[in-house]
Amino acid sequence: MDSPSQLAFDELGTPLRDTTFVVVDLETTGAPPGGEGITEIGAVKVRGGEVLGEFATLVDPGGPIPPQIVALTGITGAMVSDAPRVERVLPAFLEFAAGSVLVAHNAGFDTGYLRAACRAHGYAWPRTPVVCTLRLARRVLARQDTHSFRLSALARLLGARTEPTHRALDDARATVDVLHALLERVGPLGVHSLEELLDYLPDVTPQQRRKRGLAAHLPERPGVYLFRGPNDEVLYVGTARNLRRRARQYFTGSEHRGRMREMVALAERVDGLECAHALEAEVRELRLLAAHRPAYNRRSKNPRKAWWVVLTDEPFPRLSVVRAPRDGALGPFRSQAAAKLAADTLAGAAGLRTCTLRIPAEGADARPCALAELGRCGAPCAGRQTTAEYAPSVATVTELQAGRGDSALRLAQRQLDDLAEAEHFEQAARRRDQLAVLVRAVERGHRLAALAAIPELVAAAPDGSGGWEFAVIRHGRLASAGVARRGVPPMPVVDALVASAETVLPDAGPLHGANPEEVGILLRWLVRPGVRLVRTARPWAEPARGAGGWRPWLDRVATAEALEALETVG
Template identity: 40%
Template sequence: MGTPLREVTFVVVDLETTGGGPGAHAITEIGAVKVRGGVVDSEFSTLVNPGAAIPAQITVMTGITNAMVAGAPPVGQALAAFLDWADLTAPTTVAVAHNARFDLGHLRGAARALGLDWHEPAVLDTLALARRAWPRTSVPNHKLGTLAAFVGSPTTPAHRALDDARATMDVLHAALEALGPQGVTHFEDLSTATDPVPSSRRVKSRLADGLPAAPGVYQFLSPAGQVLYVGSAVNLHRRVRSYFTAAEKRTKVARMLDTTVAVRTIETPTELEARVRELRLIAELDPPVNRRSRSPRRRPWLCLSATPHPHLALTTALPLAEAGCAVGPFPSRTAAREAQRAAESVLRLDAWDGRAARSVRRNDSPADADTALRALSGEIDLVAGPLLARIAELSAAERYEEAGLWTRRLRALLLGACRAEKARPLLTCPHLLAARRREGGGWELVDVRWGRLAGSAVTPPGADPRPTIATLRATAQVVDRPARVGADTSVEETALLADWVLDAGARLVEIEGDDGDAGGEPATLCWPVGAAARHRRVIDAEG
């Protein structure tokens, strides 16, 4: 849940200065109050010799004269004493000031100018906090003196550091009390407490109360129980709570939050399983606010048709047996057609502009069909090479619009080839078990069958992972060999698993067929030598 505000130490500070910019010769007085749980722990106050004359107008305002600071400690000594007293580097200590940019800016500037260690603390500005707590309809302005009187502070600010710090402390407590019902209740809330978020939305941060600080999937629900949005998180509590702060800037999501009345979660053992469940729930529920991962089974592939006159075709029903000689899936039919035109313009199995195949087919169409199969099976350079040469010729002739057109088409083809190359090893693998070390120790394990996540588990630090591996293998979901790609599992899920399983940080524990016990042929996990991803300049051309 985080650290309650009663356990946070607030160091409320105020400075008086010569009126100059931050540096080694500006501070004339430091006053501060250290408070925790509403109780003052200690106070700090000292005049400071700035090493420079105090202007007359500043003396009139503050009452601090050159004579008063003549015997005071110099800036370096006073600042070092303050930093030692304040202990601003403590994990739940917050520096507080009214118009914090001014006071913290002078402290930072002086420390750096004098070579003192300065570590940026957590900062809370009572000026911004008061603007969130009390709009101009409640107070005429947000000056410290006005706010101190408004909240009933016994201290009247008078441009002396300690009195102003005491008044700021009273404003801080009153503002936090006012914002408590809006969800500002923990140390973790302070970083967004001054964000311009409507109070009606911020108060809904309580929907995160009680959620576990663990991986999982979350669903925002409407008053009618409709699932409006699905997401996944490493830490469910922290992620859900973040939606009700200014960190969430998406207009559509903000409107959704205004109608949300509940949050439903599913805790998972690993982040990877959470992301997979997110994909599956989006495909199943089709939430209105989710943009991505919708209708994954309707995405087209580019393949070679099995007809007497071979030609390139688009299909959303690709047999698994043909997964090794197809490119895709594409995010849209428009992107697939662009890729098809790029391939057809080189392979000449069919006219890329839609004319009959026989009008452009060569006499050696079987050889062309063989070339097309090779291109779709991993030798994408058979198409990319000629197209890159064509683009170079067009650019040399200053036909930049045409060059851009063919670059766009080639890019669509290469992106489809990248997706296919990533998914193929897992799509055609009956069973694979992989492991990755966890940051805090132990192992994260996943079981993948025919490109689908069949189960996941974690082991504690220092424990032998083999018993967990055996349990995972025995309890993982049974997945039958699908008749076609995407029949039971979206390729998006398979690609997500491929990123995890085939990453350099993962270890392959077992693959069906490797030891001869599982039957069948040994599994093969590999990428083509001329992988499409090496054409990074084209792929990133519009990215």
């Protein structure tokens, strides 16, 4: 019988012969990585020992090349004067390397420059494994085998067909030969897959390697995995499209996060909860995070308990920020500060009072505050406003909350325009940002509430293989999930899912008791391209007179904010 730490044949992951490597080398000016300084990029794409393509270009480094670098590489300022800048080269290189494993000799140097360039010019660095031939050589070769681990010394020792010349493409070609020679040496040691190669690298602790058998029983299916500690406590929760493969990565060199290594050291067991598809896995992860609050999940440290804005129940209502939603509440907001900002903006537009005095229906004789003197409050506290005179302000807010009208937003826009016309531009910009927070919250709240109001909705998404993924949603909660593979009649599957779905009893509030984050997950899935509604208990419709019509205004605001940010950076 195999030992627990030995992977079975079908668990080996991606065989090295089927892995596409992009071996890269850079020449630089020697300046610290910061988005500039690269003078040449060379890369070779290989799979199964066969060269699939090459990438080579000189790069304008954005500054002078020191004489000692010119002497080393032979690359002069004249050679790069007409070369493209790195921001023009990056898209082509990232496309060339897409989906491949990056390889470099002293990989931290090369990837450090490339990461810095991507960060400086707004490109996303690909989340791909990186293999360093320097570290691999130090792991494979003993000191008596070689006096040096420099690329030139390894190329001579291992019989590389290309001699390194301190030019990027030549050095990348030499690194390809070094990589293949090193892989031949680790094969007899049981390293046959990419995962095992990453596991073999020195930064994997023996304790991590010993525990990789904890993931052996997990299915190669989508779902949720739970790492459990010595007292059966849940340490970490995550989702995966392939449970076994994802959980096994925590025991290999592909896991670099210190907190996760600490978690793996504590883990005694990995449980898997198989799910029908990725949507069900995402929802179940959210529920498990709320139930267990695992120590190593950052999301569980600050669970997203929403905040709401409500009208108080008194003769002269005011807006209050609360935790528990009730019918007519505005939200949800992710933070108390955002809810308070939206409440102040809405109160200022509608003319609601902001003081916390308890004012009787017949009025009072308190001294008016400064807002009354500025004309921003009718001063019911001083008896200057009756309940009937105050009622239109309350109606303006309730209409916005219910989606029956947007007069409150138009009043806020008018105040904003007045400030701009008076050339109070900084104050106008602040009001614009405050109004944007309010509009986004109202629009999102209406969209979530529209979905949560439906007693039952069944939707289907193509699975990419000719089949369908189904979700039964009841009052904003995932009540059932399943699939109909290609060739399986879908409607009997739908009927079975509906019959076995969780019973959901609606509660008070705009979302009928549903978790705002879960409703948001379901909404994002429903509006994906290709998702179809199978049946619904009532029409799915959002308010016609809510904040949805303000989407063009929000887009203009976002554009203005982006331009202001660029001007600030410049």
